[in-house]
């Protein structure tokens with residue numbers, strides 16, 4: 001069954017916990033966004049895991065170097081999954097995977113900004129990562145001409161476990177799952193909604209029906 005991941009791009013632990021409390025019944029993975037972790041530090045990871053021990057807590061570290069060290073910090077704080085940049089060297093990804101194995105947790109590679117996301121997804125899967133995030137970041141999404149269809153087409157030909165992030169919403173989530181993504185990541189479509197719980201519920205239902 002495909003998973004729903006809520007990306008919490010809010011800036012304080014208090015706001016993140018409040019949102020997670022509303023949407024937890026409908027999501028499988030709670031992502032602590034990079035700006036949130038940069039603002040609050042690893043304490044937000046600990047607070048979220050304590051509040052939601054039954055959910056996978058995803059620390060969007062976007063590690064670019066010192067993979068083992070940064071991953072170890074997040075796993076010790078309570079993370080189940082951490083991200084490493086696909087643009088990082090293989091040694092960084094291998095280091096993070098080493099830390100994940102030591103903790104019984106996992107690494108996700110984020111392909112943001114990488115020219116050939118599918119090729120990199122196939123390469124890093126061989127390094128032992130859990131899955132690869134085909135990701136158009138917020139800046140890319142705000143660039144004229146952006147369409148999530150690019151990521152949907154990439155997922156369909158990746159042939160390795162992937163998630164899709166970058167503008168997932170109720171209009172396109174079924175296509176995201178039908179393309180083969182094992183995880184649909186939704187940030188603004190949930191935290192920016194008037195009723196985040198209703199938005200998460202609708203996404204969950206659309207995923208289950210796809």
Ligand SMILES: O=C([C@H](O)CO)[C@H](O)[C@H](O)COP(=O)(O)O
Nearest residue numbers: 007033034137166167186187188
């Ligand atoms: O990972 C993200 C970004 O780099 C900022 O942290 C977003 O959470 C992710 O792209 C989800 O985006 P939207 O669903 O488009 O809000």
